[in-house]
Amino acid sequence: MPELPEVEVVRAGLEPAITGATVTAVQIFDERSLRRHTAPAEDFVDRMIGSTFAAPRRRGKFLWVPVDPSRTDSALVVHLGMSGQVLLREPDAAVDRLTRISIDMTNPEHGPVRVDFVDQRIFGSMALDTLVESGDLPGDLVPSQVRHIARDPMDPNFDDARFFTRLAARNTGIKRALLDQTLISGIGNIYADEALWASRIHYDQPTSALSRPRAKTLLAEVRLVLGKALAEGGTSFDAQYLNVNGESGYFSHSLNAYGQQGLPCPRCGRMIVREQFMNRGSHFCPWCQRVRGAN
DNA sequence: CCGGACTCCTGGTTGC
DNA sequence: TGCAACCAGGAGTCCG
Known part of the structure; x- marks a missing residue:
């Protein structure tokens, strides 16, 4: 994708x-x-x-x-x-x-x-x-x-503070927010799952109960995941994606959560699971990524 | 503001 | 072997 x-x-x-x-x-x-x-x-x-x-x-x-x-x-x-x-x-x-x-x-x-x-x-x-x-x-x-699409996190004019403010004001789950292109753009199902895994945040973590430090961690991980993919030339496990020269640009080996259901979590070794959420798959480690209260 | 349902769509995979 | 059912999901719209 x-x-x-x-x-x-x-x-x-x-x-x-x-x-x-x-x-x-x-x-x-x-x-x-x-x-x-x-x-x-x-x-x-x-x-x-x-x-x-x-x-x-x-x-x-x-x-x-x-x-x-x-x-x-x-x-x-x-x-x-x-x-x-x-x-x-x-x-x-x-x-x-x-x-x-x-x-x-x-x-x-x-x-x-x-x-x-x-x-x-x-x-x-x-x-x-x-x-x-x-x-x-x-x-x-x-x-x-x-016009309605928000700036993306790799845009030099992306306003971090405004993002955190808008995120905290939302009354929804974190993955839903990450996929909302009017709040932050460029993130799809794969990198949402990857950034949440890296940040140890559950996909349905309420945004209103996500602390500012954890939100900052998440944004940093989003940038890391996107930057890494950019450096590797884009992800495509199913070879749908070809770059402009027709060269396949996939590196599924570097995925930690997306599509990894049934495989051990690279961090704790417990099994990655896949759940239906928002009409799509959500891949996460139930041990590392748990819904938390206001912390 | 929020979330759920629905639409668009077809190649590859699965199941009988 | 053949065919049908199922699955993947980005984004927009509509509705309660």
Whole structure:
């Protein structure tokens, strides 16, 4: 499941190839991948062709590429959903069966390139959207679809104090809060479980009863887990995720809790369990991670 | 504000 | 072998 590290790897890989490139052709193989484009597919194609991209940007799991920034306030917004991949291909390379959108472009330095949006489950999407003020920093522009998304913990402008305040004001469970992209973005099921395991916090620990020191530990562990994944090039145990060069970037060996049910906890040796929570699996060590009172 | 249910979706796996 | 049921979950929406 692409989370912040995987999306960042895609962004970084795309940057040298598409910054300054001009779109020459667009093929839509499946219009469902344009679900978040509010106008018809023809509108998407018409506006894309001839457009020149600025450097790709990211907030949480959202990626966007400003289009002709001096002339327009548009951006190509990309979300990978559950199974999305953005692949950089030679213009004459074969098109993968699950390719939903294919974009041909010319880069003034590198010549013709092709970007393929491949997505098995079609939870991901591409869309052209309007850039608007983010509202938290003057002059900071984000696509309107991304405006409600909080800054992610790797963002230099992430406000730790504000996060702790908002977290403490919540009346909910900690994992639910971690997965709430309007509170903190970029964290999905895998890294939520990993950061909670590292912090020895139970997924259903009430946020209101989570002490400030433990919240600080958790945020630090979130950053460690994301940073480690970033350094390793993203996680994908099921090889759904490929980076922009089509190289598999998985390192499931470094997971301590996610998908480790039935295996010994790397810390205490007791068995990791998996429970259904929020319509998804939660993996944790029942010994190390227990719900605590106001401590 | 909160949480639960529901929707989108299909390849791989499991079970008979 | 063949087929159907089941599973994975990011994010948005709706409802009580």
